[in-house]
Amino acid sequence: MPPADAHAHVTDLAAFVAASPSSFHAAHEVSRRAVAAGFSDLSESDAWPAGPGRHVVVRDGAAIAWVVPVGAGPTTPVTVLGTHTDSPGFTLKPTPDASRAGWRQASVEVYGGPLLNSWLDRELALAGRVATRDGEHLVRTGPLLRIPQLAIHLDRQANDGLALDKQRHTQPVWGIGDAPGLLAAVVDGVCDPADVLGWDLSVVDTQEARVFGADDELFASPRLDNLLSTHAALTALLATEPDVITVLAAFDHEEVGSATRSGAAGPFLQDVLSRIRSGLGADGEQAHRALASSLCVSSDVGHSVHPNYAERHDPGTVPVAGGGPILKINANQRYATDAAGAALWQAACERAGVPSQAFVSNNAVPCGSTIGPITATRLGLRTVDVGVPILSMHSARELCAVVDPWYLTRAMAAVLSPAP
Template sequence: MSPDRVPADARTHIEDLAAFVAASPSSFHAAAEIARRAESAGYTRLAETEAWNVAPGGRYVVVRDGSAVVFAVPEAAGPTTPFTILGAHTDSPGFKLKPKPSTAGPGEWWQLGLEIYGGPLLNSWLDRELELAGRIVTLAGEEHLVRTGPLLRIPQLAIHLDRGVNDGLALDKQKHTQPVWGLGAPDDADILQTLADRIGVAADEIGGYDIMVADTQEPRTLGAAGELFASGRLDNLLSTHAGLVAQLEATPERSISVFASFDHEEIGSGSRSGAAGPFLEDVLLRIASGLGAGAGQRAQAFAGSLHISSDVGHAIHPNYPERHDPVNKPVAGGGPILKINANQKYATDAHGAAAWNAACEAAGVPTQEFVSNNAMPCGSTIGPISATRLGIRTVDVGVPILSMHSARELTAVVDPWYLSRAMRAVLDR
């Protein structure tokens, strides 16, 4: 690909995506960064514990744990005004810090107890400089975001001690994924004290924590013409960033624009801040109430609404082409993908597909379809979950990538930009 085939706007978008990923080592950091960007763009922060004064012409953002909802109400909005929703998720597969996390191994190695979160490609986390990031809540109920920077590493066994490693690597999820983070006497190993020092509190003030592991290598472009983009947590900060950019740039007049990114998608979405929980519905009902809608008018609004659920998907892998559908082969750089599944693992139907394809055409964005090889069942997304909970027509889309669920994933520079442009066209419809 020649340099002139990567538009300057796509490079600007990818640089901003890189900054967003760097600021978001955990779902809690991602939600905070969403709110920060929305407030900088003139959105008003709402607290769920307070009364809301939602009014036509208003722009608002609300955060629940590691999830965030950003919405704008057009001047002409009324009780039956429909919603146009962009959905994504803030979490990524990896590891989470266990209770009683400080351990010591032979050789005076300090180690940590980690629990596997979701379905990461375990081998991709070996021999990388990792950090801890997330939130700490003190006994007084104060919440603090924390990140350590490079601190730990999961060391692989040398080939001299495992001569058959290149014939098949088998990692024990308990024994072989415990990282090292220092050297010294076992009694001196105290990761909670280290985390407490980062936020300026005493270790005995920590009442609870949700701490994840994140890769610290910076996102970067690569390839012959800089047309590729490698980064951690593209699943699914890529879609989160694209949706947020579209939301902040859009000027909808006929619908209430909503961007929602949820925590816990990688583990099934079943939480108070996950897509299977009540967060989005709570927000939509409070918006409708602020516009004077009764139950029947809310039903009218929901019936006319559209939800675009965006998550990354599989680009055809050049080393494993047989794992893909023989006809539908999404390529990197070919534009966002429309996800289709006969068994409703994706929520796309004919009307939804038509709405998405029309938006891509209006935005001048190429689009392609993704469907699984019948012998390779696909995963699922927040799409069917939200559709089931809300009854709003939902379309599943995304961007094709390689190495999904790796500590570091790969996409084409142009595709996140294409996705955001198409999303904006949906909001402006």
């Protein structure tokens, strides 16, 4: 049976996921929780306070929260916890209404690399933001859409190898007939659909996260990639009193390459760090000296060994659910971990009393990447890539052990806390 603290942690994680159906909602929830903990909510277009303080700023679907401790100066190092707020799935196209064969359908575009079959036969919602003549609004519907699978009677080979065409086979139904009106259903009670001039809307699963399995050891949820890490980093930031500048950088658009104004390849983090340094009176040389002593912990979920496909994993490095956070290593620098960063992370896990394990890919199965190499390249920060091992990554519903998000949070808190 997992400890009570681990269960309390995933209960709060489930609430965070429920409040974050889109990256825009996730950024808002990060800000809301930070403000509730005493942070001030800043606007990028305003002057920022100088010196010590606790602040948060939102840019589209990304949020950065930071703490400048009393006594911080021009060369005080910074520790960054880097995560992302977006998840793979579908987004609504500019012409949202479609109809075929007597069904109302939504026109959607694939976002990132979802496991398409996992989205079939689920009650789905739309969530995100709409831009109107007088500003922006966060919106979310109840269950509204469904991507229906073809019956086995009409595809006798479906169980021998299901192949979904990304255009023809992924368009959801949401009603009967051919009358338009999807956008009106999305903004009902929020604004007049005639005032909507643009939107960023994602398709999201409506099934709630839950604990299950033997001794309640397992946790299933949508969007664990990567709200799990965002929640862990925020929880750690709010729970520590650091002696260096500490930052949560929750970026958008990691699933599609990060090359946006709110992604890790964009200027958001650099902009915030520059303004913090300016408020501390740092000149260019002092800012560089501070970065040379700084650290970024890039956290994203990783792969637990799959019991039904064990041959897809490295035979000598076998991360398992419940075994603690993973340290991600890749010789081709798809992850940014090096020996020095690995030592810092392992020491933090030891201080936190948290087990840790390594992850490396099977040589015949290329791995993905994270914000880690991007942040290291942009800022020159020493960076270590870590995460939690999960099953069903990029599914509409992913799976981890109950204890691992709690372990990750404790290890992050140890990174942020002064070493004894």
